[in-house]
Amino acid sequence: xxxxxxxxDMQDKANRLREQGKRIAFVPTMGYFHEGHxxxxxxxxxxxxxxxxxxxxxxxxxxxxxxxxxxxxxxERDRTLAEEVGVDAIFxxxxxGMYPPRYQTYVDVEGVTKNLCGAARQGHFRGVAxxxxxxxxIVKPHVTVFGKKDFQQLVTIRTMIRDLNMDIDVIGxxxxxxxxxxxxxxxxxxxxxxxxxSALSLSRSLFLAKKMFEAGETDAGKVLAEVTRYIExxxxxxxxxxxxxxxxxxEEAQHVGVDTFIALAVKVGKTRLIDNHxxxxxxxxxxPEGR
Amino acid sequence: xxxxxxxxDMQDKANRLREQGKRIAFVPTMGYFHEGHxxxxxxxxxxxxxxxxxxxxxxxxxxxxxxxxxxxxxxERDRTLAEEVGVDAIFxxxxxGMYPPRYQTYVDVEGVTKNLCGAARQGHFRGVAxxxxxxxxIVKPHVTVFGKKDFQQLVTIRTMIRDLNMDIDVIGxxxxxxxxxxxxxxxxxxxxxxxxxSALSLSRSLFLAKKMFEAGETDAGKVLAEVTRYIExxxxxxxxxxxxxxxxxxEEAQHVGVDTFIALAVKVGKTRLIDNHxxxxxxxxxxPEGR
Numbered sequence: 164x165x166x167x168x169x170x171x172d173m174q175d176k177a178n179r180l181r182e183q184g185k186r187i188a189f190v191p192t193m194g195y196f197h198e199g200h201x202x203x204x205x206x207x208x209x210x211x212x213x214x215x216x217x218x219x220x221x222x223x224x225x226x227x228x229x230x231x232x233x234x235x236x237x238x239e240r241d242r243t244l245a246e247e248v249g250v251d252a253i254f255x256x257x258x259x260g261m262y263p264p265r266y267q268t269y270v271d272v273e274g275v276t277k278n279l280c281g282a283a284r285q286g287h288f289r290g291v292a293x294x295x296x297x298x299x300x301i302v303k304p305h306v307t308v309f310g311k312k313d314f315q316q317l318v319t320i321r322t323m324i325r326d327l328n329m330d331i332d333v334i335g336x337x338x339x340x341x342x343x344x345x346x347x348x349x350x351x352x353x354x355x356x357x358x359x360x361s362a363l364s365l366s367r368s369l370f371l372a373k374k375m376f377e378a379g380e381t382d383a384g385k386v387l388a389e390v391t392r393y394i395e396x397x398x399x400x401x402x403x404x405x406x407x408x409x410x411x412x413x414e415e416a417q418h419v420g421v422d423t424f425i426a427l428a429v430k431v432g433k434t435r436l437i438d439n440h441x442x443x444x445x446x447x448x449x450x451p452e453g454r
Numbered sequence: 455x456x457x458x459x460x461x462x463d464m465q466d467k468a469n470r471l472r473e474q475g476k477r478i479a480f481v482p483t484m485g486y487f488h489e490g491h492x493x494x495x496x497x498x499x500x501x502x503x504x505x506x507x508x509x510x511x512x513x514x515x516x517x518x519x520x521x522x523x524x525x526x527x528x529x530e531r532d533r534t535l536a537e538e539v540g541v542d543a544i545f546x547x548x549x550x551g552m553y554p555p556r557y558q559t560y561v562d563v564e565g566v567t568k569n570l571c572g573a574a575r576q577g578h579f580r581g582v583a584x585x586x587x588x589x590x591x592i593v594k595p596h597v598t599v600f601g602k603k604d605f606q607q608l609v610t611i612r613t614m615i616r617d618l619n620m621d622i623d624v625i626g627x628x629x630x631x632x633x634x635x636x637x638x639x640x641x642x643x644x645x646x647x648x649x650x651x652s653a654l655s656l657s658r659s660l661f662l663a664k665k666m667f668e669a670g671e672t673d674a675g676k677v678l679a680e681v682t683r684y685i686e687x688x689x690x691x692x693x694x695x696x697x698x699x700x701x702x703x704x705e706e707a708q709h710v711g712v713d714t715f716i717a718l719a720v721k722v723g724k725t726r727l728i729d730n731h732x733x734x735x736x737x738x739x740x741x742p743e744g745r
Contacts, residue, residue, distance in 0.1 A: 174621055184473060265703070267565040268583075268617035274558040292559075293618075300619040326559035327584075328591040330465055412556070 164245065165252040170261075170301050173215075173254045177303035185212040189304030191295060194218040195235040196244045199339035199347035203308045204248045206336055210306045216245055217254040217298055219261065223269075224290030235352055254302060261297065269293045272319045272326070275413045279315050279426050280437065283403055288319050295320055299329055307331055312338040312346050314424060314439045315413055337445070338438070340366065344448030346438045353434040357399065362431045364397040368405075369440040370450045372425050376442050381419045383407040394429055403428035403435060410441060455536065456543040461552075461592050464506075464545045468594035476503040480595030482586060485509040486526040487535045490630035490638035494599045495539045497627055501597045507536055508545040508589055510552065514560075515581030526643055545593060552588065560584045563610045563617070566704045570606050570717050571728065574694055579610050586611055590620055598622055603629040603637050605715060605730045606704055628736070629729070631657065635739030637729045644725040652688040653722045659684040659696075660731040661741045663716050667733050672710045674698040685720060694719035694726060701732060 167173040180187055188211025190203045207214045218241055225231035238255065245253055269289050275281075276288035299307070309317045317335045324331055339347045344366035345359075354362055368390040375386050387405055394400050407416050407425045416423040421443035428437045440446050458464040471478055479502025481494045498505045509532055516522035529546065536544055560580050566572075567579035590598070600608045608626045615622050630638045635657035636650075645653055659681040666677050678696055685691050698707050698716045707714040712734035719728045731737050 170619055174619070178621070181472065182475060263616075265565065265613075266617055268561065268563045268614050270559065270561055270618075272559045274556065297617075297619045300621065303621075322556075323559050325554075326557055326588075327561075328461055328465070328588045330469070330591065330594075 164242075164250055166242070167252060167254050168256060168260070170256065173252075173256075173301050174303070176252065177215075177301070180213050181303060186306070187211055187302065187304045188214045189298070189302045189307045190214070190216045191298050191307070191309075192216055192218055193220045193234065193349065194241050195237055195349040195352075196241050197339070197347040197349065197351075199310055199312065201244060201248050202339045203310055203336055204245065204250055206334060207306070207308045208249045210308065210332075210334065211304070213251045214249065215252045215254055215302050215304065216250050217256075217302065219254075219256055219294070219298075221261075221290055221294040222258060223262070223293055224287050226284055226286060229284070230350075235349055254298070261294070270296045270323065270327075272323050275315065275318050275322050275411075278408060278413050278415065279404060279406060280428060281315065281413075283428060288316070291316055292319060292323050295323070296327070296329075299331060304331055306334060308334045308336060310338060311335050311441070312348070312438070314426060314441070318410070318413060340448060342449075344370070344450075346436070348436060350434055350436065354431060358432040358434065361397040361399045362434075362436055364394040364400055364431075365427050365429055365436055365438040366448050367450055368393040368427065369425060369438060370446055370448055373440055373442070373446050376419050383415075383417050383419050383423075386419055386425070390425065390427070394427070399432045401430040403430060405429075455533075455541055457533070458543060458545050459547060459551070461547065464543075464547075464592050465594070467543065468506075468592070471504050472594060477597070478502055478593065478595045479505045480589070480593045480598045481505070481507045482589050482598070482600075483507055483509055484511045484525065484640065485532050486528055486640040486643075487532050488630070488638040488640065488642075490601055490603065492535060492539050493630045494601055494627055495536065495541055497625060498597070498599045499540045501599065501623075501625065502595070504542045505540065506543045506545060506593050506595065507541050508547075508593065510545075510547055510585070510589075512552075512581055512585040513549060514553070514584055515578050517575055517577065520575070521641075526640055545589070552585070561587045561614065561618075563614045566606065566609050566613050569699060569704050569706065570695060570697060571719060572606065572704075574719060579607070582607055583610060583614050587614070587618070587620075590622060595622055597625060599625045599627060601629060602626050602732070603639070603729070605717060605732070609701070609704060631739060633740075635661070635741075637727070639727060641725055641727065645722060649690050649723040649725065652690045653727055655685045655688040655691055655722075656718050656720055656727055656729040657739050658741055659718065660716060660729060661737055661739055664731055664733070664737050667710050674706075674708050674710050674714075677710055677716070681716065681718070685718070690723045692721040694721060696720075
């Protein structure tokens with residue numbers, strides 16, 4: 164496995180691969196890998212001749228009051244895990260290499276970033292779109308793999324790629340979950356034991372929403388009322404948002420349908436967790452009866 | 455010479471060229487060619503194995519009160535001229551192909567677009583940066599050629615390419631001028647005979663500034679006072695801006711030096727003309743003595 168620390172080294176490698184007719188698959192990450200990341204890499208492994216991942220905790224997608232400094236990092240562990248799943252190269256730049264002095268260019272995806280996390284985290288998706296544009300120009304992938312756990316991010320990237328005519332296929336992968344249903348996240352390490360139990364309210368309330376939809380409920384307000392009540396029945400939870408939106412536009416929907424999804428952002432203690440479910444898709448989690 | 459009207463056809467061609475190891479040179483234009491455009495193409499011809507130009511009057515870089523609708527167009531004439539200078543392909547898309555329904559992604563270069571035309575034409579450079587990002591992703595050039603006549607545009611593109619890690623060389627070409635010094639522009643066709651004479655105030659006042667600098671004047675205010683007086687001595691002129699700025703940051707400079715340039719935007723009748731001179735560089739124009 165190769166490690167590239169500079170833009171130029173990574174770009175030179177990408178150019179050589181393309182000249183050789185190799186198909187480059189790419190998984191951008193912020194590191195501190197869990198099974199969710201590894202699943203994206205396994206998919207990338209299948210999709211390309213040469214699999215690049217990046218590890219970069221991108222400062223421009225964190226707000227001033229967010230957890231940039233304490234975001235968990237462990238490069239040596241990540242390197243070992245990446246090698247085990249067959250990654251060919253890690254692009255691991257430093258902040259100065261990515262954002263040199265007088266850096267001043269940003270990519271804005273407007274419509275689909277207005278609501279949900281875009282409303283809650285000002286500038287977040289601008290940072291995501293910008294760093295992904297940079298990474299795509301550096302790694303030059305034919306195909307890139309993103310998780311559906313960050314559903315709005317996936318839609319933002321798809322929209323940006325379409326609008327800016329980036330010649331890249333995007334694969335969206337189902338959320339990888341713990342055995343009890345909790346969506347995997349690098350931020351789960353922040354949770355105390357008690358908070359870890361309350362964190363289950365997210366996936367379980369999604370399951371509740373799914374069951375209501377399957378039973379014929381199409382009123383988004385009614386589904387959200389139930390979901391809200393359910394999450395709030397757990398201690399240490401504070402809902403940031405719970406919304407049902409159109410999968411293409413991320414605009415609020417009044418009616419639940421297969422072109423909509425429910426998205427949650429919930430503070431559990433001090434840790435902000437997100438999860439979502441696209442109606443009509445699989446959500447295979449153990450749901451405790453009677454709650 | 456090939457003509458590509460769709461993004462997909464152009465991108466497929468670019469991919470094939472790159473697989474064959476061909477070097478792609480690219481000159482983006484809004485058409486209605488004059489010798490300035492042709493000089494850019496001649497330079498592009500030298501720089502690449504395959505020379506692509508684009509012709510696209512980009513709506514997103516025009517303000518609501520600007521001349522988008524009346525901007526001059528003549529594709530058949532342009533096609534003939536391009537063929538004569540050895541262009542291999544014209545990318546000639548329509549608005550719907552470039553900006554499909556629900557288009558929502560824009561590229562902002564912040565610092566260098568604040569002043570001069572960026573201040574005078576709100577959103578102009580956002581449109582330029584966005585369409586150039588799209589065109590670069592469609593044509594996939596190794597090298598691109600821009601004119602120094604639009605100096606702030608050249609700096610914006612250079613900054614964007616650096617910041618977003620686009621792997622493209624940028625060549626900045628000297629302004630092509632009429633025999634009497636007037637900078638070539640597609641907008642010159644708007645000028646009446648009398649206005650055409652007044653339009654010479656731009657290049658001549660730049661020459662005046664150059665002479666003051668060469669005589670030892672370093673006070674930007676004094677140079678600009680002379681330049682302003684000179685331009686205003688012509689009828690039908692109204693100065694939009696006349697400024698001396700740093701070539702890298704496009705921030706106003708107090709002192710004239712080789713890291714600065716003087717930029718003019720002047721309305722001559724209803725036609726807005728721009729011109730500029732980088733101090734220390736060549737400005738070879740006939741200057742009428744005694745004026």
